[in-house]
Amino acid sequence: MTLSLDQFNLVYNSLSLAVAAMGAAFVYFLLARQSVHEKYRLAVTISALVVLVAFYHYMRIFDSWNHAFVYDPATMSYTSGVPGTLPFNEGYRYVDWLITVPLLLTELVLVLKLSKDVTKSLLTRLIIAAIAMIVLGYPGEVSPVTEKLFEFGPRGIWGILSTIPFLYILYVLFTELTKSLDRQPEAVKNRVFWLRIIVLATWGFYPIAYIVPMVISDPATAEVIRQVGYSLADILAKPAFGIVVVGIAMIKSEEEKAAA
Amino acid sequence: MTLSLDQFNLVYNSLSLAVAAMGAAFVYFLLARQSVHEKYRLAVTISALVVLVAFYHYMRIFDSWNHAFVYDPATMSYTSGVPGTLPFNEGYRYVDWLITVPLLLTELVLVLKLSKDVTKSLLTRLIIAAIAMIVLGYPGEVSPVTEKLFEFGPRGIWGILSTIPFLYILYVLFTELTKSLDRQPEAVKNRVFWLRIIVLATWGFYPIAYIVPMVISDPATAEVIRQVGYSLADILAKPAFGIVVVGIAMIKSEEEKAAA
Numbered sequence: 155m156t157l158s159l160d161q162f163n164l165v166y167n168s169l170s171l172a173v174a175a176m177g178a179a180f181v182y183f184l185l186a187r188q189s190v191h192e193k194y195r196l197a198v199t200i201s202a203l204v205v206l207v208a209f210y211h212y213m214r215i216f217d218s219w220n221h222a223f224v225y226d227p228a229t230m231s232y233t234s235g236v237p238g239t240l241p242f243n244e245g246y247r248y249v250d251w252l253i254t255v256p257l258l259l260t261e262l263v264l265v266l267k268l269s270k271d272v273t274k275s276l277l278t279r280l281i282i283a284a285i286a287m288i289v290l291g292y293p294g295e296v297s298p299v300t301e302k303l304f305e306f307g308p309r310g311i312w313g314i315l316s317t318i319p320f321l322y323i324l325y326v327l328f329t330e331l332t333k334s335l336d337r338q339p340e341a342v343k344n345r346v347f348w349l350r351i352i353v354l355a356t357w358g359f360y361p362i363a364y365i366v367p368m369v370i371s372d373p374a375t376a377e378v379i380r381q382v383g384y385s386l387a388d389i390l391a392k393p394a395f396g397i398v399v400v401g402i403a404m405i406k407s408e409e410e411k412a413a414a
Numbered sequence: 415m416t417l418s419l420d421q422f423n424l425v426y427n428s429l430s431l432a433v434a435a436m437g438a439a440f441v442y443f444l445l446a447r448q449s450v451h452e453k454y455r456l457a458v459t460i461s462a463l464v465v466l467v468a469f470y471h472y473m474r475i476f477d478s479w480n481h482a483f484v485y486d487p488a489t490m491s492y493t494s495g496v497p498g499t500l501p502f503n504e505g506y507r508y509v510d511w512l513i514t515v516p517l518l519l520t521e522l523v524l525v526l527k528l529s530k531d532v533t534k535s536l537l538t539r540l541i542i543a544a545i546a547m548i549v550l551g552y553p554g555e556v557s558p559v560t561e562k563l564f565e566f567g568p569r570g571i572w573g574i575l576s577t578i579p580f581l582y583i584l585y586v587l588f589t590e591l592t593k594s595l596d597r598q599p600e601a602v603k604n605r606v607f608w609l610r611i612i613v614l615a616t617w618g619f620y621p622i623a624y625i626v627p628m629v630i631s632d633p634a635t636a637e638v639i640r641q642v643g644y645s646l647a648d649i650l651a652k653p654a655f656g657i658v659v660v661g662i663a664m665i666k667s668e669e670e671k672a673a674a
Contacts, residue, residue, distance in 0.1 A: 192449065199445050203438045210434050240485055241419060245427040253434060296420065 155234045161378045162223060162232040168385040169216045176209035179393035186400045191410045194403035197265035201396035204254045204261070208392050211250040212385075218243045219381075247384060248292045255288060256281040258395060259323070262349055265402045266342070268334050276334075280326060283319040291316035291364065299367040313364055320357065327353060339409070345402045349395060356391040359383055415494045421638050422483060422492040428645040429476045436469035439653035446660045451670045454663035457525035461656035464514045464521070468652050471510040472645075478503045479641075507644060508552045515548060516541040518655060519583070522609055525662045526602070528594050536594075540586055543579040551576035551624065559627040573624055580617065587613060599669065605662045609655060616651040619643055 294312025
């Protein structure tokens, strides 16, 4: 695959943006956790761990991207799959999600401080569904892109299997979780609304990125859209999501203080 | 040895998963130790040290794995043992275990806060047995795989010698430790049950990985099973084990608070 200098750099700079965003978010969450009531500290700690793990993976993805291409100054373009390059490792993203997606769902549930039974039941089901979603997506992701959309080769079939737990997660977040929100203050409800919008908007991008190589015939364009899209979605899904979680933890900490 | 791209990447991504898991666990244990009563802090500190040591070793193992193979873009495969490669250093794992296995047993005993005499007696015997287990396993691990199972060459004989202290450790954990648990609350007993299951399930994998090259004739498949298996076993045996230890420390800290 050959990318123009601009195409290569768009991905390169998006990956670097993600490294910077994850690293800065890690330090912010570490500091913010000291300002929240100890009841809500674990949720903020988990936000910090999520962006730390993502920081590590974006460092690796960035290196892998650079080793996957050779630059030709004559044509000002980058080429992969030729001697002197290594294959780009898409696996990092799946390893990252395997750790971070269950943790993101955990921080969302923990910061609400629902009853112990509800927390346990929500977490068990959400974590199992999250792991199923990612494990089922991976074989499809690494299958060669030989099929178009709706041809139902391995890429399509694994994709559909992986979508089932994804829909289940959305169902739990948008119906069951809503029932548990009755006793939360208005400001918290409002923020939970935004957390769910982030989940819908950013997680919703992942299936699109997965489908992109099946609908866009130019592999270079498809790859650029995928990599830039994944990176921006991750920045929303992890640091931005965590910032809203910290906001909820702050509001609820004020309440604790007022009640004490 | 030649590995397909998928085989190589499965090991590569498992090693990277272990790096990320150990690093995130280190930060979590450092933060969690602030939240437990000082009586239980040493056990959580040791959990942090275990995953820090393992983080370092997985960085090294990851690098060693990458330097042990050369990629050929034409056949999309990785080959070891050819000019330009270095031998893969299996020794890192043994050095890691030499430090981390005695520490894991120490954190398990310390978090229970048994009487001083019982603690001392358990620790002395468990640590000596752990060191014997690892030191006796290493010469067998580095012996060339020329024998099949039950042929009793050097690999088999060292393996058997190493199994004796392993069985002794299980004996101590499943009988003597049980006697000391009488006065522990139900929630703690329940967690100690899980700690022992983790020890049995994960440490039980190491002899299997040791035997794999003697029973699976395809060296590439055997190597992939070994490396992925070791990595997953280490993630359970160190971060997951440590999370249960933190759970015990939290429960016992609550008790201290209630009693005060």
